[in-house]
Amino acid sequence: MLNFCIEGGKKLEGEVHISGSKNASLPIIAATVLNGGISKLYNVPKIHDTEMMYKILEKLGCTVKKSKNKVIIDSSKVHKYEIPENLMREMRSSVILAGAIIGKHHQAVFSYPGGCDIGTRPIDLHLKSFERLGIIISKNYGNISCKCDTIKNTKIDLDFPSVGATENIMLASCLGIGTTVISNAAREPEIVDLQNFLNRMGAKISGAGTNTLIITGVQQLKDVSYNIMPDRIEAGTYLCAGAATGGRIKVLDLETEHITPILNKLEEAGCSLNIGKDFVELVAPKRIKAVNVKTMPYPGFPTDMQSIFVAMLTVAKGTSLVEENVFESRYKFVQELERMGAKITISGRTAIIDGTRRIHGTKVKATDLRGGMAMVIEALVAKKETRIENIHYILRGYENLEQKLTGLGAKIYLKEGE
Ligand code: EPZ
Numbered sequence: 001m002l003n004f005c006i007e008g009g010k011k012l013e014g015e016v017h018i019s020g021s022k023n024a025s026l027p028i029i030a031a032t033v034l035n036g037g038i039s040k041l042y043n044v045p046k047i048h049d050t051e052m053m054y055k056i057l058e059k060l061g062c063t064v065k066k067s068k069n070k071v072i073i074d075s076s077k078v079h080k081y082e083i084p085e086n087l088m089r090e091m092r093s094s095v096i097l098a099g100a101i102i103g104k105h106h107q108a109v110f111s112y113p114g115g116c117d118i119g120t121r122p123i124d125l126h127l128k129s130f131e132r133l134g135i136i137i138s139k140n141y142g143n144i145s146c147k148c149d150t151i152k153n154t155k156i157d158l159d160f161p162s163v164g165a166t167e168n169i170m171l172a173s174c175l176g177i178g179t180t181v182i183s184n185a186a187r188e189p190e191i192v193d194l195q196n197f198l199n200r201m202g203a204k205i206s207g208a209g210t211n212t213l214i215i216t217g218v219q220q221l222k223d224v225s226y227n228i229m230p231d232r233i234e235a236g237t238y239l240c241a242g243a244a245t246g247g248r249i250k251v252l253d254l255e256t257e258h259i260t261p262i263l264n265k266l267e268e269a270g271c272s273l274n275i276g277k278d279f280v281e282l283v284a285p286k287r288i289k290a291v292n293v294k295t296m297p298y299p300g301f302p303t304d305m306q307s308i309f310v311a312m313l314t315v316a317k318g319t320s321l322v323e324e325n326v327f328e329s330r331y332k333f334v335q336e337l338e339r340m341g342a343k344i345t346i347s348g349r350t351a352i353i354d355g356t357r358r359i360h361g362t363k364v365k366a367t368d369l370r371g372g373m374a375m376v377i378e379a380l381v382a383k384k385e386t387r388i389e390n391i392h393y394i395l396r397g398y399e400n401l402e403q404k405l406t407g408l409g410a411k412i413y414l415k416e417g418e
Contacts, residue, residue: 004391007411008361008382011247014408018235018254019045019399020069020228024193026093027167028228029053031194032073033100034175035201035221039073043228045399048392052091059084082109095123096164099171102135102146109145125158125165132156133172151176153217161186161211161297167194174203176217185213188298189258193229200224232258233304234398237373243271243284244312244381249408250281261301265291269316290318290355295325307333307374314342315381316355323350333371336364337378340386361386366393380410389417
């Protein structure tokens with residue numbers, strides 16, 4: 001198994017280019033099933049999760065041609081409609097393929113996605129929405145099979161603004177009969193990117209970015225080329241790394257309007273920011289101040305930044321409160337940070353963080369993608385060396401992490417584990 005070894009205590013300084021968004025890429029890669037033709041995607045991050053999606057598409061009969069951050073997908077010869085259980089378990093977000101396969105081929109078989117270390121991750125909202133669209137669902141031994149003659153578009157009210165459920169409804173209904181109206185839809189920028197992609201294919205969707213989406217079914221969708229939006233969580237991550245280490249970071253190639261809640265909190269913590277349309281320059285104070293954060297669905301503070309902010313705040317001056325309101329248990333990483341000297345108490349949905357200067361390197365184990373990234377941030381501020389195991393979790397969501405951090409002056413290298 002591969003580990004990261006990080007020698008902490010260095011200020012991060014320099015420029016870093018932001019990659020394409022993982023959470024925009026995954027539903028867009030799934031959506032390439034819908035046109036039964038050619039899709040050319042650019043600025044796709046080369047990470048584990050996109051590679052997994054390509055693997056599943058090839059199992060369905062697609063051909064996938066990759067070159068660095070460009071991928072050409074031909075879905076004209078799709079002849080299978082089952083997402084392999086092992087791949088479904090490995091990557092829960094592959095449930096997003098179900099909506100696309102059903103939308104195009106009116107059938108799909110998939111298994112309950114594996115839970116992970118941020119909660120049970122149910123898909124009840126997805127399944128209820130599929131049933132509203134006239135899809136017949138039968139379940140046996142963990143397998144879910146879906147069938148329908150046509151997709152009957154209709155009104156769908158989501159109990160919770162679920163990102164994945166909103167995306168799955170968009171994918172399942174854009175070739176349906178009639179019009180689907182989603183109320184209480186998720187408003188994330190990745191939903192807007194998916195709408196733009198589908199409309200480029202010839203779909204008729206409006207309202208993305210608001211809590212009401214309107215999808216009018218069309219007969220067919222055409223070949224498409226599309227450039228994926230930048231990754232707002234990656235951008236926030238590097239800015240937090242700069243803030244935690246007292247450094248000076250310029251992040252480039254992002255859409256700064258996507259990260260306003262993160263920038264507001266970094267300013268509150270004492271960082272000075274020069275904000276452009278597609279870049280942010282951060283100069284950290286000698287020691288950041290404690291701040292309070294509540295995660296909420298977009299446009300609130302993103303849950304994916306929670307663990308990264310907790311790690312950054314472990315060295316702040318004062319006590320911070322971080323409240324996780326999106327996932328029911330997204331604090332598994334905390335016990336690993338405590339092994340490094342962090343002073344964190346969990347009370348219900350809130351992490352109480354007493355800032356300290358005494359963070360030291362040791363051996364820790366990544367528990368999930370963003371929790372693992374929190375350990376990287378902690379290691380960057382720790383005295384001496386930290387060894388992080390299970391880094392495959394982290395490499396799911398961060399392209400060229402080691403190279404980008406090295407470029408900012410971090411002492412990080414990969415090491416074969418025992
Ligand atoms: C997407 O996950 C992202 N993943 C997550 O990012 C992100 O944290 C999350 O949205 C929230 O912004 C991708 O886009 C691939 P949800 P998703 O459905 O769609 C509950 C990362 O680190 N829920 O909005 O799974 C669910 O349990 C990942 O990049 C139901 O109860 O998130 C959770 O508590 C992690 N029933 C809440 O809603 C359902 O049917 C939010 O889930 C679906 C969701």
